[in-house]
Amino acid sequence: MLLDLDYFFAQCEELRNPALKTKPVVVCVYSGRTEESGAVSTSNYLAREYGVKSGMPIFIAKKKLQDIDAVFLPVDYDYYEEMSQRIMSLAKTFADRFEQVGIDEAYLDVTERVQGDFDEASAFAQELKREIKEKLGFTCSVGVAPNKLVAKIAADIQKPDGLTVIKPGRVQSFLNPLPVGRLPGIGIKTREKMQVFGISTVEDLAEYDVQSLISQFGRSLGNYFHNASAGIDDDPVQQKTETESISRIATLKENTREPSLILEKTDSLCEDVHSTLLQQGFSFRTVGIAAVMVDMSMKSRSKTLENPTTDLVILKATLKELLQKLLEETDLKVRRIGVRVSSFEKEHKKQRPLTTYFSQEPQKKS
Ligand code: TTP
Numbered sequence: 584m585l586l587d588l589d590y591f592f593a594q595c596e597e598l599r600n601p602a603l604k605t606k607p608v609v610v611c612v613y614s615g616r617t618e619e620s621g622a623v624s625t626s627n628y629l630a631r632e633y634g635v636k637s638g639m640p641i642f643i644a645k646k647k648l649q650d651i652d653a654v655f656l657p658v659d660y661d662y663y664e665e666m667s668q669r670i671m672s673l674a675k676t677f678a679d680r681f682e683q684v685g686i687d688e689a690y691l692d693v694t695e696r697v698q699g700d701f702d703e704a705s706a707f708a709q710e711l712k713r714e715i716k717e718k719l720g721f722t723c724s725v726g727v728a729p730n731k732l733v734a735k736i737a738a739d740i741q742k743p744d745g746l747t748v749i750k751p752g753r754v755q756s757f758l759n760p761l762p763v764g765r766l767p768g769i770g771i772k773t774r775e776k777m778q779v780f781g782i783s784t785v786e787d788l789a790e791y792d793v794q795s796l797i798s799q800f801g802r803s804l805g806n807y808f809h810n811a812s813a814g815i816d817d818d819p820v821q822q823k824t825e826t827e828s829i830s831r832i833a834t835l836k837e838n839t840r841e842p843s844l845i846l847e848k849t850d851s852l853c854e855d856v857h858s859t860l861l862q863q864g865f866s867f868r869t870v871g872i873a874a875v876m877v878d879m880s881m882k883s884r885s886k887t888l889e890n891p892t893t894d895l896v897i898l899k900a901t902l903k904e905l906l907q908k909l910l911e912e913t914d915l916k917v918r919r920i921g922v923r924v925s926s927f928e929k930e931h932k933k934q935r936p937l938t939t940y941f942s943q944e945p946q947k948k949s
Pocket residue numbers: 587588589590591592593623624625626637638686687742743880881
């Protein structure tokens with residue numbers, strides 16, 4: 584199952600102040616440059632009806648909601664994290680294995696609990712949704728499927744307060760009509776490239792020759808696209824150790840897309856992260872990069888290595904590779920850049936609250 588909270592930051596705000604429920608609510612990351620500069624973090628579904636979207640500049644959202652009794656609020660990460668932790672602790676009790684993948688998102692492996700029965704899984708998901716609503720007041724959307732890839736796509740199909748169950752025999756017919764952009768990892772650039780080859784739906788991609796995909800996108804991506812189009816994914820739900828990740832983020836001297844300037848900063852962030860890793864005796868498997876673009880939108884990429892390592896050279900090289908991919912996905916300049924390592928090998932006893940990537944600077948989770 585993939586569990587995704589609906590309009591999460593805005594729903595947190597509604598819970599704190601129920602009078603907001605009848606109004607468009609827009610949660611904003613103000614950049615501080617001018618009174619209205621910054622971007623929309625998220626909005627409730629009433630605001631979305633007027634065309635407000637995550638990542639949109641605040642002044643545009645204000646224009647769309649001109650003359651409407653709408654509410655604009657600044658982000659309050661600490662409060663959202665507290666809510667997130669409560670929800671995730673409850674959700675965890677529903678899973679054989681539980682993997683949180685964002686402040687409002689988690690995968691639950693429930694195979695053993697429902698003995699592989701999808702009707703049971705569906706009832707179980709309803710029970711999960713009901714408990715989260717009754718005990719904590721939040722609505723969420725859930726996708727139930729044979730694997731993480733399909734569960735994630737299923738959860739996005741029906742929102743808010745949705746439940747979409749895709750049984751094994753229905754995976755291909757479910758995926759076929761969807762635009763390829765629904766597959767994780769297919770962003771605007773890849774979509775445009777695929778369009779040139781006449782690939783616009785998942786079905787088009789599924790029918791495309793795998794060797795041609797490999798020659799266009801490289802072996803690893805080509806194979807991934809091919810498998811994803813058939814709904815194939817064997818990535819297990821990975822229950823993490825309590826120490827989840829170590830990350831650092833910094834603002835660049837100037838907004839830029841020049842890799843060498845950005846790498847100068849990521850290299851020093853890597854060194855910082857690496858020394859913390861060594862102090863704590865961890866090796867890592869997953870490396871992530873995150874960028875805040877000039878319009879305050881966020882982009883991130885991560886890669887899981889075959890084997891755990893503590894090697895700084897590998898860390899820097901992986902970052903370089905991820906940066907390249909991230910820049911390919913956008914034409915915007917980068918404003919802030921962050922580095923994160925996770926999937927640690929060593930157990931650790933202390934538990935600290937989950938922190939979002941961008942809430943503090945510098946930041947670490949340990
Ligand atoms: P999402 O789950 O992508 O969005 P959402 O929960 O607001 O809406 P949905 O009902 O479609 O799931 O992201 C979770 C939170 O992450 C979101 O509430 C705010 C934050 N966020 C940003 O700050 N910037 C962004 O560009 C996005 C997409 C999310």
